[in-house]
Amino acid sequence: MPDTYDAVVVGGGPAGATASALLAKRGRRVLLLEKEKFPRYHIGESLIPGVMPIVQELGAGQALADLGATPKRGVTLVWGATPEPWTVRFDELYAGVIEPGEFDPPAYQVKRAEFDNMLLMHSRRLGTTVIEEAQARKAVFSNGRCTGLLYSASRDDELVEVRAPLVLDASGQAKFMARNRDTVIWHEDLKNLAVWTYFQGGGRLEGNDAGNILVEAVPPGWLWMIPFSDGTCSVGFVAPSAVFAASELTPERFLHRQLEETGFMKKLLQDATQVAQVRTAKDWSYSSTEMSGPGFLQVGDAAAFVDPLFSTGCMLAMKGGSLAAEAADRILADPGSEEQVRAVYEKEYHAVLDVVLAFVRIFYDQTQKAEEYFDQAQGLVDPDMFHKARQDFIALISGLAKAVDGWQIG
The missing domain is CATH 3.30.9.100 (D-Amino Acid Oxidase; Chain A, domain 2)
Known part of the structure; x- marks a missing residue:
């Protein structure tokens, strides 16, 4: 008989590790399948402050500090019509966005093999059953609903079936669900x-x-x-x-x-x-037209990936993992709410991605001065001008602007 869990997570990167850990913290029985053996190499090494609230939610702050990673306090750019290097620092956000000392340091430069392994081991310690070198092969559907999947362990070709009310696809750029459902759209101008x-x-x-x-x-x-x-x-x-x-x-x-x-x-x-x-x-910039379906959610790079210009990859993955865990927990507690919860999940996810993607496209216009970028960031995240335009720019690229920080299932 196939094993049964509350949720099966495909992929052990930041999105999958976050979602599984937070579900396990809520007392859910979670299985995570990771096709590789950790630690494994990955690019995307520059974290932004938007990662830190999720690290705190996970209870992994000390584990991150123990990595001995490089503190990252800002971004230095040689960009646009401004000829000399210019720097923005995250501590300039102290104006109702974050409090002084709330994140110290505000972000890190990390070796992703170490960082991702830390997150996955943290999820395991919280109670997630983690099987490495396990390849998800096929989603199982019954009457149009995903009810589990088939996977193979190690180099064994024998398929193992696992069942769960929910499958969370955090398979990264393998896009386990989206690829098979043909829901991926590429951003042609960002190829x-x-x-x-x-x-x-x-x-x-x-x-x-x-x-x-x-x-x-x-x-x-x-x-x-x-x-x-x-x-x-x-x-x-x-x-x-x-x-x-x-x-x-x-x-x-x-x-x-x-x-x-x-x-x-x-x-x-x-x-x-x-x-x-x-x-x-x-060709990594893409999104899915649908990020969920009956019985499953897509999260992290399995749902979308925006151009790496502002180092948003880990932030979007981990915030998405947190959002997916909240959505999954609500669906498990009240199965009748699934359709409504999934609609909110997709709306929140797309809203954040739209803001990040819009500003990436703005910033690729290198004819503007720094102050013009600040003004356009303000137009996206703070049109009522509660903060200075420079602070809105920093909040946006740090993942702490309300427009990209407010993911929640209402």
């Missing part, structure tokens, strides 16, 4: 490719800005530099996929050519040594 590697040594920004992510525009794209506490840094370049396709350069040579064209990052890396192979990822 980009990223190429990145790691350097050791070199310089850093000064003072409290030493842990900042550095983002520098280098047409036809932009570069990032993320410093880590072990003396290494992640360095990558993002540009339209068509640009790479038209070039005769290898991804590695393309990255180094763009670094040579920088006016600021090149100086910081002049004494650094490349210490890892080059990696690439492409």
Whole structure:
């Protein structure tokens, strides 16, 4: 007979680990299936302050601090019509958005293998049954409702059936449910490719800005530099996929050519040594037209992924995981509420994604000055101008603006 749980979660990344942990904290019997063995490599290493409330909700603050990650107190940009580097700091938000010292440090630069493993092990400690190297193969439906799934464990091809009133798809860019239901839409104007590697040594920004992510525009794209506490840094370049396709350069040579064209990052890396192979990822900006269905919810990258310009990936995944856990718990407590709860879930999810996506598109216009970006951020998240435009910009890119922080099942 198949095992039965309150919920089955597909995927052990930040979305799945968060959703499963919070359901387990509520006393639900949860099974999580992860296709890889943790710790495993992943990109997306620059956290933003919007992650921290979820870390606190999980009770994982000390576990995060124990990783020895690099404190991140702001963002430094060489961007737009402003010729010199400009920096915004998260402590400028102290105006009714967050309280002084509420998050100290406000964010971190993390090795995702360590961070994701910490979240998954935390979920296990809270009571989630975690099976690694277990591949979800097929969702099981009965009368149009998802009632469980089939999976294979390790390298065994034998399928195991598990049943649950709810399946949470947190399978990341594998998009377990959306791919099979053909509900994925790509954002054509954001079909980009990223190429990145790691350097050791070199310089850093000064003072409290030493842990900042550095983002520098280098047409036809932009570069990032993320410093880590072990003396290494992640360095990558993002540009339209068509640009790479038209070039005769290898991804590695393309990255180094763009670094040579920088006016600021090149100086910081002049004494650094490349210490890892080059990696690439492409065409990642998409969303699902439907993020749920009878008996299942999609969350994190399995639901949508926005361009990495503002490092929102982990924040959206973990906030989505928190929202999914709340929605699932309500449905389990009152099955008759499912249709209404799922409608609210999708509305909240899409509303947040729409704001983030709209500002990414605004910010890709590099003809504007910093103050113009501030004003447009204010128009999106604070049209009544309760705060200064600069603070609204910081709140938006930190994931703490009300428009992207208020996810809840009403």
